[in-house]
Amino acid sequence: MSGLLEIRDASKSFGGVQAVTRVSLEAQKGEILSVIGPNGAGKTTVLNMISGFYHPDSGRISLEGRDVTELAPSRIAELGVARTFQNIALFRGMTVLDNLMLGRHVHMKTGVLSACAYWGLAQKEEVVHRRRVEDIIDFLRIQDLRRRPTGSLPYGLQKRVELGRALALDPKVLLLDEPMGGCNHEEKEDMARFILDVNEEWGVTVILIEHDMGVVMDISDRVAVLDMGQKIAEGTPDEVRANPRVIKAYLGETKAVPSTGGSRV
Amino acid sequence: MIHRECGVLKTTYEADMGLYPLPIAKWTVAALGVLFVVVIPLSLHEYYLSVANLVWIAVIGALGLNILVGYTGQVSIGHGAFMSVGAYTAANLANRLGSPWPVNLLAGGLMAALIGAIVGIPSLRIKGLYLAIATLAGQLIIEWTINHVTFISGGVQASIEVARPRLGPMVLSSQRDMYYFLLVFVVLGIAGTMNLMRTRVGRAFIAIRDHDIAAEIIGINIFRYKLLAFAISSFYAGVTGVLYTYFLGIANYEQFQIGVSIDYLAMIIIGGLGSVLGSIFGAIFVTLLPIVIRYAMEAFGGIFFAPQTVLNLIPNLRLMLFGALIIFFLIVEPEGLNRLWRNIRSYFRVWPFAY
Numbered sequence: 366m367s368g369l370l371e372i373r374d375a376s377k378s379f380g381g382v383q384a385v386t387r388v389s390l391e392a393q394k395g396e397i398l399s400v401i402g403p404n405g406a407g408k409t410t411v412l413n414m415i416s417g418f419y420h421p422d423s424g425r426i427s428l429e430g431r432d433v434t435e436l437a438p439s440r441i442a443e444l445g446v447a448r449t450f451q452n453i454a455l456f457r458g459m460t461v462l463d464n465l466m467l468g469r470h471v472h473m474k475t476g477v478l479s480a481c482a483y484w485g486l487a488q489k490e491e492v493v494h495r496r497r498v499e500d501i502i503d504f505l506r507i508q509d510l511r512r513r514p515t516g517s518l519p520y521g522l523q524k525r526v527e528l529g530r531a532l533a534l535d536p537k538v539l540l541l542d543e544p545m546g547g548c549n550h551e552e553k554e555d556m557a558r559f560i561l562d563v564n565e566e567w568g569v570t571v572i573l574i575e576h577d578m579g580v581v582m583d584i585s586d587r588v589a590v591l592d593m594g595q596k597i598a599e600g601t602p603d604e605v606r607a608n609p610r611v612i613k614a615y616l617g618e619t620k621a622v623p624s625t626g627g628s629r630v
Numbered sequence: 631m632i633h634r635e636c637g638v639l640k641t642t643y644e645a646d647m648g649l650y651p652l653p654i655a656k657w658t659v660a661a662l663g664v665l666f667v668v669v670i671p672l673s674l675h676e677y678y679l680s681v682a683n684l685v686w687i688a689v690i691g692a693l694g695l696n697i698l699v700g701y702t703g704q705v706s707i708g709h710g711a712f713m714s715v716g717a718y719t720a721a722n723l724a725n726r727l728g729s730p731w732p733v734n735l736l737a738g739g740l741m742a743a744l745i746g747a748i749v750g751i752p753s754l755r756i757k758g759l760y761l762a763i764a765t766l767a768g769q770l771i772i773e774w775t776i777n778h779v780t781f782i783s784g785g786v787q788a789s790i791e792v793a794r795p796r797l798g799p800m801v802l803s804s805q806r807d808m809y810y811f812l813l814v815f816v817v818l819g820i821a822g823t824m825n826l827m828r829t830r831v832g833r834a835f836i837a838i839r840d841h842d843i844a845a846e847i848i849g850i851n852i853f854r855y856k857l858l859a860f861a862i863s864s865f866y867a868g869v870t871g872v873l874y875t876y877f878l879g880i881a882n883y884e885q886f887q888i889g890v891s892i893d894y895l896a897m898i899i900i901g902g903l904g905s906v907l908g909s910i911f912g913a914i915f916v917t918l919l920p921i922v923i924r925y926a927m928e929a930f931g932g933i934f935f936a937p938q939t940v941l942n943l944i945p946n947l948r949l950m951l952f953g954a955l956i957i958f959f960l961i962v963e964p965e966g967l968n969r970l971w972r973n974i975r976s977y978f979r980v981w982p983f984a985y
């Protein structure tokens with residue numbers, strides 16, 4: 366079998382800092398692949414290379430067998446890769462609805478002329494895509510927030526809306542950078558449920574960066590561990606949990622790999 | 631505009647996404663229609679109609695600049711120059727080929743769009759003050775070129791006369807004729823901008839202004855859309871320049887110098903960045919202010935100053951007031967007159983239920 370998304374020996378340094386060193390990852394179609402590791406391990410940098418914000422110094426990235434290493438972020442999005450950010454990148458002045466409609470951008474075609482005229486093609490397109498956006502609003506249970514500017518929402522809901530905007534792209538691959546960071550227990554449970562549903566019902570492949578080990582071990586098909594820019598382990602949650610190198614890497618941070626429990630979803 | 635939204639429920643997405651989602655707003659629009667189509671043009675004296683015409687021209691230009699600066703967040707001090715590109719394109723076509731005004735208008739807009747997009751190329755790499763300087767350079771280069779290339783400027787004093795526009799056998803010669811002529815383009819300009827901003831392209835512009843990284847991640851090609859914003863904005867500018875040329879009966883580069891670019895920036899800052907209504911308010915305000923100042927000084931200035939001082943004061947007072955107002959609106963009320971208007975409106979919006 367070959368991966369939907371493949372990263373081969375990717376390296377990236379910033380000035381003197383070697384952020385990522387020869388990392389290879391492969392996300393199979395339909396799986397949830399989690400990437401864990403201490404702060405500064407290079408997780409976000411890996412996502413940034415996939416989304417095209419950084420291009421690796423060496424190594425390749427391919428999507429469905431196609432080389433996407435040097436493509437710009439907007440091209441990567443067009444090819445079906447959606448993304449959320451560690452510190453939320455919503456359009457804060459816009460409503461939830463507009464944020465999600467923007468998520469449909471790559472699927473819409475209206476050009477300047479038909480937009481200015483509006484009636485006819487542009488209106489029809491707006492309605493079609495509004496339907497899809499309403500599905501997502503229902504799925505995420507944010508019906509009462511449609512007209513709210515996203516900047517005014519509590520943090521946990523902003524994370525949810527950002528997930529919604531990513532889903533509006535109808536992605537093949539969904540990259541989530543700490544979607545539960547800063548959320549309370551209940552919000553984490555909701556988010557985990559959404560991720561599982563998106564994965565199981567819509568067949569979206571998910572690459573998840575998350576610090577909450579309980580959630581990671583529960584919902585992931587496979588887990589890869591980064592430490593100091595290198596991949597030190599990869600496997601099923603159980604394999605990774607038992608891996609001595611992982612335990613050692615985490616000893617510096619949290620004493621031991623937390624076991625599953627408590628946060629079952 | 632003026633409306634209340636108590637007890638309005640929308641049942642289709644078409645209705646929910648309408649420009650005038652509340653039924654009562656349609657009546658407002660109808661009332662404004664009667665005011666601008668019947669009352670004003672039929673009751674005002676020629677001189678006041680010529681002032682109204684200047685306002686209409688400014689409205690179109692301000693809408694265009696607001697698309698670029700207010701909605702897309704790209705600063706430009708080249709708007710006046712883009713107008714001159716439209717003006718001279720139309721004037722040359724009219725005089726060399728004798729082409730009719732619709733052709734000249736379209737060509738002027740398109741040529742300005744092309745030049746505007748070229749001047750906008752640096753926006754890929756630079757923002758804010760640096761982009762302002764780059765567009766300023768564009769303004770000066772265009773001014774210089776028009777002034778010095780006689781093929782474009784027509785030689786004598788860099789100005790080209792154009793004949794009044796005609797509709798079939800009718801020559802639009804009075805201010806009232808021009809009023810209706812310009813009003814058509816104002817309505818088209820307003821509707822075009824509002825529609826643009828509620829669909830894919832306009833949303834992409836606003837997305838780039840608000841968060842360019844997020845805009846890229848959802849698939850917006852930043853470079854293409856920035857150039858598109860420059861092109862559309864400059865198209866409006868070009869059309870403004872053509873209309874102004876037909877209004878004056880002459881294309882003259884002195885009407886499009888850097889001061890004009892600044893005036894238009896003043897309009898959208900005072901009126902409200904990223905707002906159609908703000909563009910209109912700003913255009914009215916900035917066009918009328920010098921006229922009001924002149925009247926006020928002529929009427930009351932003599933009480934405080936010698937007559938010669940009054941004459942000297944008038945142009946300077948205009949600049950000082952502009953400066954003060956721009957600073958006031960930038961610091962105190964970045965959303966401009968439009969915001970003040972909204973505050974008043976929201977008070978009446980749910981009237982009589984005050985909550």
Ligand SMILES: Nc1ncnc2c1ncn2[C@@H]1O[C@H](COP(=O)(O)OP(=O)(O)O)[C@@H](O)[C@H]1O
Binds near residue numbers: 410
């Ligand atoms: N744009 C950048 N410029 C300089 N250094 C960076 C940049 N992005 C990441 N780094 C560095 O790369 C390393 C990995 O960072 P990051 O990928 O954000 O880690 P993680 O997401 O695992 O916490 C860190 O040392 C960080 O300081």
Ligand SMILES: [Mg+2]
Binds near residue numbers: 410451
């Ligand atoms: Mg990170």
